[in-house]
Amino acid sequence: MRENGGPVVTDFNYTPSHQKQFLQPAVGTTVSSHQDLKQIVEMTLGSEGVLNQAVKLPRGEDENEWCAVHCVDFYNQINMLYGTITEFCSPQSCPRMIATNEYEYLWCFQKGQVPVAVSAPKYVECLMRWCQDQFDDESIFPAKLSGQFPPKFISKYVVQMLRRLFRVYAHIYCHHFNEILELNLQTVLNTSFRHFCLFSQEFELLRPADFGPLLELVMELRDR
Amino acid sequence: DIDITSSPKKLPAGFHEKAKSHKTQRVVSVCQMYFLDYYCDMFDYVISRRQRTKRVLEYLSQQRAQKSLGNERLNEEWTGYLQKEHEVLRKRRLKPKNKDFE
Numbered sequence A: 001m002r003e004n005g006g007p008v009v010t011d012f013n014y015t016p017s018h019q020k021q022f023l024q025p026a027v028g029t030t031v032s033s034h035q036d037l038k039q040i041v042e043m044t045l046g047s048e049g050v051l052n053q054a055v056k057l058p059r060g061e062d063e064n065e066w067c068a069v070h071c072v073d074f075y076n077q078i079n080m081l082y083g084t085i086t087e088f089c090s091p092q093s094c095p096r097m098i099a100t101n102e103y104e105y106l107w108c109f110q111k112g113q114v115p116v117a118v119s120a121p122k123y124v125e126c127l128m129r130w131c132q133d134q135f136d137d138e139s140i141f142p143a144k145l146s147g148q149f150p151p152k153f154i155s156k157y158v159v160q161m162l163r164r165l166f167r168v169y170a171h172i173y174c175h176h177f178n179e180i181l182e183l184n185l186q187t188v189l190n191t192s193f194r195h196f197c198l199f200s201q202e203f204e205l206l207r208p209a210d211f212g213p214l215l216e217l218v219m220e221l222r223d224r
Numbered sequence B: 001d002i003d004i005t006s007s008p009k010k011l012p013a014g015f016h017e018k019a020k021s022h023k024t025q026r027v028v029s030v031c032q033m034y035f036l037d038y039y040c041d042m043f044d045y046v047i048s049r050r051q052r053t054k055r056v057l058e059y060l061s062q063q064r065a066q067k068s069l070g071n072e073r074l075n076e077e078w079t080g081y082l083q084k085e086h087e088v089l090r091k092r093r094l095k096p097k098n099k100d101f102e
């Protein structure tokens, strides 16, 4: 797994079914330049209420299913975003999973054990694996059409997952934003994070305390 | 014990070399394409779902006005429609598995 002595890179991409099949090129609708991306993402950021509208529960839909789909979507987005900075987020550069010097996130390797300090890449690796295990657990994220969500699915599972996924945004914003700027990914990061906040807000999933180091940014994005 | 020489406020040593590397360029463009694709698809889904729902509701209120369908039947049609939408949404969440290709 170790490439040229660099940081351990694990491909956690959880392929969503809505990613276009490679056999359907959809000529004319495929947007392939950075300019197009910029326009679309800026459109989502700039125009009032586009994302606010998109997070609303569709009429008659089960709230559990809507939240489950979003968990997978945000997981994928964070995986993609963090993937761009893995070269810059190593156990040497980030020996602890922190967001500013005020917040440190610990990982608990076994139930009942004391959570321990780990490096940022280790934390993200553990977190992504933990999410995958949850997604693969049919009793939590049912795949069969007949499968039911467990009782209190949202308060027990969705909230916990979003709380943890948030920490990756926090680490990126607080410790790798300059790299993100240099790579010209700030619009993508802001869109993703704003979407994440609007969704959490719509269903009252996270408390202000969960946003810890990014509380000011959350307020700013909300007021846009 | 945090090493402030590699603190958030500045770029890490060797940044530009790494940023120019083939690997970084590739993950950055994969990331941008992913988001583009995601948001196009997501808006497309949200908008077309709303349109479908609107059509079904229009159809149902039409039937109701003409009294061509009883209340029970109207409810069944609506529930059946929601079930179908629910199945579509669940499928969006799942990664394609080989066993799905029967």
Ligand SMILES: [Zn+2]
Binding pocket: A088, A089, A090, A093, A094, A120, A121, A171, A175, A176
């Ligand atoms: Zn880092």
